Amino acid sequence: MRKIIVANHVTIDGFFAGPNGELDWFVRDDQLAKYAAEQLKDKGALLLGRKTYQLFASYWPTPSAYEDNPILAPMLNDIEKIVFSRTLDRAEWSNSRLIKENIAEEVLKLKEQPGNDMVILGSGSIVSALTRLGLIDEYEFMVNPVILGRGRSQFEGLDGRLKMKLMKAEALSSRIVILGYRPMKDKPR
Amino acid sequence: MRKIIVANHVTIDGFFAGPNGELDWFVRDDQLAKYAAEQLKDKGALLLGRKTYQLFASYWPTPSAYEDNPILAPMLNDIEKIVFSRTLDRAEWSNSRLIKENIAEEVLKLKEQPGNDMVILGSGSIVSALTRLGLIDEYEFMVNPVILGRGRSQFEGLDGRLKMKLMKAEALSSRIVILGYRPMKDKPR
Numbered sequence: 005m006r007k008i009i010v011a012n013h014v015t016i017d018g019f020f021a022g023p024n025g026e027l028d029w030f031v032r033d034d035q036l037a038k039y040a041a042e043q044l045k046d047k048g049a050l051l052l053g054r055k056t057y058q059l060f061a062s063y064w065p066t067p068s069a070y071e072d073n074p075i076l077a078p079m080l081n082d083i084e085k086i087v088f089s090r091t092l093d094r095a096e097w098s099n100s101r102l103i104k105e106n107i108a109e110e111v112l113k114l115k116e117q118p119g120n121d122m123v124i125l126g127s128g129s130i131v132s133a134l135t136r137l138g139l140i141d142e143y144e145f146m147v148n149p150v151i152l153g154r155g156r157s158q159f160e161g162l163d164g165r166l167k168m169k170l171m172k173a174e175a176l177s178s179r180i181v182i183l184g185y186r187p188m189k190d191k192p193r
Numbered sequence: 194m195r196k197i198i199v200a201n202h203v204t205i206d207g208f209f210a211g212p213n214g215e216l217d218w219f220v221r222d223d224q225l226a227k228y229a230a231e232q233l234k235d236k237g238a239l240l241l242g243r244k245t246y247q248l249f250a251s252y253w254p255t256p257s258a259y260e261d262n263p264i265l266a267p268m269l270n271d272i273e274k275i276v277f278s279r280t281l282d283r284a285e286w287s288n289s290r291l292i293k294e295n296i297a298e299e300v301l302k303l304k305e306q307p308g309n310d311m312v313i314l315g316s317g318s319i320v321s322a323l324t325r326l327g328l329i330d331e332y333e334f335m336v337n338p339v340i341l342g343r344g345r346s347q348f349e350g351l352d353g354r355l356k357m358k359l360m361k362a363e364a365l366s367s368r369i370v371i372l373g374y375r376p377m378k379d380k381p382r
Contacts, residue, residue, distance in 0.1 A: 015207075016207070016332075016334070016357065016372070016374065017206070017346055017347075017348045018203075018204070018205070018207020018208070018346075029354065031363065044197055048341070095304040119350075133233075134202040135340075142379065143205075145205070147358040148353055149356065149358065149359050149374060150355065150356050150357060151324075151348050151351065151354065151357065151381070152348075152351070152354055152356075153346075153348045153349065153351025153352075153353075153354070153381065154349075154351070157206055157207075157342075159206045159340050159341075159342045160342065160343025161342065162340065162341070162343070163342075164342075165218065165339055165340065165341055166339065166340040166342075167338065167339050168205065168338040168339060169338065170338050170364060170367060170368055170369075170370065172361075172363040172364060173370045174362075175359060175362040178359060180234065180359075181359065181362045181370075181372060183370060185205065185207070185338060185345065190273040192340070192342065
């Protein structure tokens with residue numbers, strides 16, 4: 005089975021976005037870009053919620069994305085994108101496919117198909133939905149050195165607790181800490 | 194000036210307590226107890242909010258505390274406790290002193306007194322109040338391998354962001370990760 009790996013920036017106080025979706029607290033440096041490229045290079049698909057899809061689709065194909073992120077931009081434009089949204093009619097970014105319903109079934113089908121592991125970036129609603137369903141295999145958090153006080157969680161509406169096994173703890177570039185986990189049970193309980 | 198150091202357990206999703214104050218997700222093992230004793234041994238005082246004070250005062254002086262935590266129990270009973278509460282009339286746990294008003298002034302006075310550094314355990318309302326006032330010098334988080342989905346933050350009501358400098362990132366006993374930070378500015382902004 006192909007794995008699904010969440011790879012998200014978080015604040016020290018556990019948010020993946022500010023209260024209005026702000027992401028301007030992300031640390032940006034070369035070591036982190038290299039790390040993100042390393043993470044992406046053997047992945048078979050990106051799984052995205054609507055908001056992250058729209059944000060990505062409006063940025064990554066542009067000339068300034070290629071200028072600012074010459075390694076990541078072609079990778080993100082080329083990789084297969086699976087977009088989960090009930091409201092979008094089309095997903096026109098290169099190699100994007102829209103899934104409008106039956107997320108659980110569709111994700112299970114994707115996992116059973118041959119291919120490389122899949123990764124979720126951002127997409128809090130998808131992370132929480134798939135976490136509730138026990139469909140996430142690994143979580144990788146890039147802990148940014150900031151406290152926001154308020155913000156959005158990628159684990160809203162969990163029905164119970166999810167115990168994890170620590171797989172990785174590594175300081176990157178002296179500012180970001182990478183924490184890697186695997187769920188110890190199939191679902192939160 | 195004496196430093197104030199916050200040393201708190203947190204979940205992966207950033208809570209220091211469950212939605213009803215639950216702390217039963219804390220990892221407990223010998224290595225962690227040793228670490229906590231090491232943290233406490235050169236500290237001049239504990240700063241506590243009412244809830245944490247009452248919890249501690251009802252447990253640490255008991256025989257079962259001495260049985261379960263033979264190293265920590267005498268340390269916590271002996272150390273000076275400063276309790277911040279408007280509603281308590283007395284603080285009768287050994288070496289406790291009650292501060293009912295003017296937290297900012299009283300904490301500044303404590304910092305200016307000679308003595309060893311002070312530590313805050315639990316006490317989310319005190320952590321957030323002193324963080325807002327820019328009076329915390331160091332934060333040490335023990336990240337426990339669990340996602341709760343809901344819970345209480347020790348950084349509620351921050352007026353702005355607090356950027357931090359990463360001082361320590363260390364996996365302890367393969368389950369807990371210690372993340373140590375210092376604020377980069379005097380106050381959140």
